[in-house]
Amino acid sequence: MNPSQPVDPPSLQPSPQAAPTPGGKRVWWVACGALTLLMAAIWVSLGVGRSEEIDAMLALRGALAWMGLGEPLPDAQQWIVELRWTRTLVTALVGAGLAYAGALLQGVFRNDLAAPSILGTTAGASLGASIAILAVGGYGVEFLASMGPAPVLVMIAAFTGAALVTWLVAMLGRSGGRYSVPTLLLVGIAINAVVGGILAAMQSFALSDFEVAKALFAWGFGHLDDKGPTEIGLLCLALAIGASIIPFVGREMDLLAAGEEDALALGVDTGRVKALALLAATLCAAASVAAVGQIAFVGLVVPHIVRLLAGRSYRDLLPLSLLAGAAFLLSVDASQRWLLGDLRLRPGVTLSLVGGPFFLALLVVNRRRMSSW
Amino acid sequence: MVETKDTVALMAAKELHFAYTSEAPILRGVDLELRAGELVALFGPNGAGKSTLLKVIGGLLSPSQGSVRVGGDSIDGWSTLKRAQHMARMPQGLDAWPDMKVGDLVRAGRYCHRPTRSWRGLFMTDAAPGDHSAVQAAMEQTGTLDWQDRSVRELSGGERERVLMARALAQGSSILLADEPTRSLDPSHQLEAFGLLKNQASQGKAVLVVTHDWNLASQFADRLVCLAQGQIVAEGTPEQVLRAPVLGPVFGSQLHFGTLPPGSDGEARPFVLPWSGTEASD
Numbered sequence: 277m278n279p280s281q282p283v284d285p286p287s288l289q290p291s292p293q294a295a296p297t298p299g300g301k302r303v304w305w306v307a308c309g310a311l312t313l314l315m316a317a318i319w320v321s322l323g324v325g326r327s328e329e330i331d332a333m334l335a336l337r338g339a340l341a342w343m344g345l346g347e348p349l350p351d352a353q354q355w356i357v358e359l360r361w362t363r364t365l366v367t368a369l370v371g372a373g374l375a376y377a378g379a380l381l382q383g384v385f386r387n388d389l390a391a392p393s394i395l396g397t398t399a400g401a402s403l404g405a406s407i408a409i410l411a412v413g414g415y416g417v418e419f420l421a422s423m424g425p426a427p428v429l430v431m432i433a434a435f436t437g438a439a440l441v442t443w444l445v446a447m448l449g450r451s452g453g454r455y456s457v458p459t460l461l462l463v464g465i466a467i468n469a470v471v472g473g474i475l476a477a478m479q480s481f482a483l484s485d486f487e488v489a490k491a492l493f494a495w496g497f498g499h500l501d502d503k504g505p506t507e508i509g510l511l512c513l514a515l516a517i518g519a520s521i522i523p524f525v526g527r528e529m530d531l532l533a534a535g536e537e538d539a540l541a542l543g544v545d546t547g548r549v550k551a552l553a554l555l556a557a558t559l560c561a562a563a564s565v566a567a568v569g570q571i572a573f574v575g576l577v578v579p580h581i582v583r584l585l586a587g588r589s590y591r592d593l594l595p596l597s598l599l600a601g602a603a604f605l606l607s608v609d610a611s612q613r614w615l616l617g618d619l620r621l622r623p624g625v626t627l628s629l630v631g632g633p634f635f636l637a638l639l640v641v642n643r644r645r646m647s648s649w
Numbered sequence: 650m651v652e653t654k655d656t657v658a659l660m661a662a663k664e665l666h667f668a669y670t671s672e673a674p675i676l677r678g679v680d681l682e683l684r685a686g687e688l689v690a691l692f693g694p695n696g697a698g699k700s701t702l703l704k705v706i707g708g709l710l711s712p713s714q715g716s717v718r719v720g721g722d723s724i725d726g727w728s729t730l731k732r733a734q735h736m737a738r739m740p741q742g743l744d745a746w747p748d749m750k751v752g753d754l755v756r757a758g759r760y761c762h763r764p765t766r767s768w769r770g771l772f773m774t775d776a777a778p779g780d781h782s783a784v785q786a787a788m789e790q791t792g793t794l795d796w797q798d799r800s801v802r803e804l805s806g807g808e809r810e811r812v813l814m815a816r817a818l819a820q821g822s823s824i825l826l827a828d829e830p831t832r833s834l835d836p837s838h839q840l841e842a843f844g845l846l847k848n849q850a851s852q853g854k855a856v857l858v859v860t861h862d863w864n865l866a867s868q869f870a871d872r873l874v875c876l877a878q879g880q881i882v883a884e885g886t887p888e889q890v891l892r893a894p895v896l897g898p899v900f901g902s903q904l905h906f907g908t909l910p911p912g913s914d915g916e917a918r919p920f921v922l923p924w925s926g927t928e929a930s931d
Binding site: 530541542545588 | 760
């Protein structure tokens, strides 16, 4: 062999495909699983209801007719199908929005316990929405849904409230260039308490007007009935804008995990990443709250489950949270309606019952690590 | 030893002042130049501002006065990407060790080379040509290639330092800033680490090392810089700096000075040991 000829051992041959992407094949399995669950949940959600059973064919025909393709279904069937589609879509989109917001916040604050409901983001959105409802005149959810600009107004107010609170948490929770876990959680507790108090006070004042009180109360634990195309449109818009930042923050958040200063030294524009992610998280959480009210723990539980199944890379976690969030909230809602029938717990109640213990379990599992906080 | 005085400075810091808000100033007018092919060791008492100076030079902190110029350009208006392409930093450990494979952590050093205006750059891990070979070469030089698929969390302190070194090398920048790279290494790996940095310098990079180990610095560095209370109090070759009249005022008189036998480069370099005696000897 000619010694001057450079010899490349096979392992050193540069090939762009040689590097494994984070997560790899597992990610596709999780994505397929979440998609299957979502499909099943959509099917159950469309089929189960108080009035009558709707099968898949009927649901599809109804949906096509709704979009102006084909004959409407006879009698009240068309109306029922439209109602169920709306409810199903809104639930799925809200689940996606909350889970995605949770994943983003966990990335920004470098903390698996961050979630929109824990940091106070959803409380802020709720406060903004409630103020808007009172300002519009307290005509109740049905009235708002039928008014053109009113849901948009509620959405803007919710976003403003959520943004203010998130900004406040980001300011107060920071010490010495990093976010400390106890400070973040304590600031979140304080803000949730204050906002909860204001909301309760507003409800007391509004008790004389039943419609206003009902509309305000709806924001407390979520409300998935009586939604319309406006909510679907707003949610889709917020999620589309929110999801568009994934290519600009996913990889960066993986680098951020080792520390802000270190990421900065590697060339990550940490300021831009944090601003983009906070805005997107606020937007998605606010859109969810504006559409259906507060539903706690989706933003905490879903990213955790995804992380357990698919690994920690935010490039996988962010898109998977969107998908899994939709599947998760819809299956919780659908199975609850299926199992409990007419009892119809509100989604926020179910989630609190399921999510609260989950949060406690997380704390117990991480207890040893947390004793050093 | 190649004389590098006539080479153009790769990095020139002028009149650097720095203070965290509402605290006493940490840097008080520091001038420092790094030339290509040069290994400079920065040492000084605890709290002298060494790490802060490294961060200001690296662009992680903005000086309250003064400027850092790289290749004649002020880095003030540089993007984070451009800055990282020119200056790699080897930190004193990480805030949190992510649950990441060693290979992926080293690959993170290539972040600053990703093409920013293409879809490929946005979505792919190994986007830029040369990423893979740079990562492989860096891991080979630091002896970390065999750990590629291990989790960073499984590694010992010394192994982690070597992985961080690999990441800094993979970054492929002309200036290397290392903050106590030998802190948790055993003696043989300390020699190896300094040998590696020296090797980088001889390939034409400018290397600045913050270290408490002036004896290793004496054997490997072309220039020693002593920082005390935010100012440079001594600068020069090991022979010029590691002397009682220079170090006495800064570190006190409990020091013992001597000369090592000739090392790998054939030069006999001075050494200094903490000594329980009271009179400074020379």
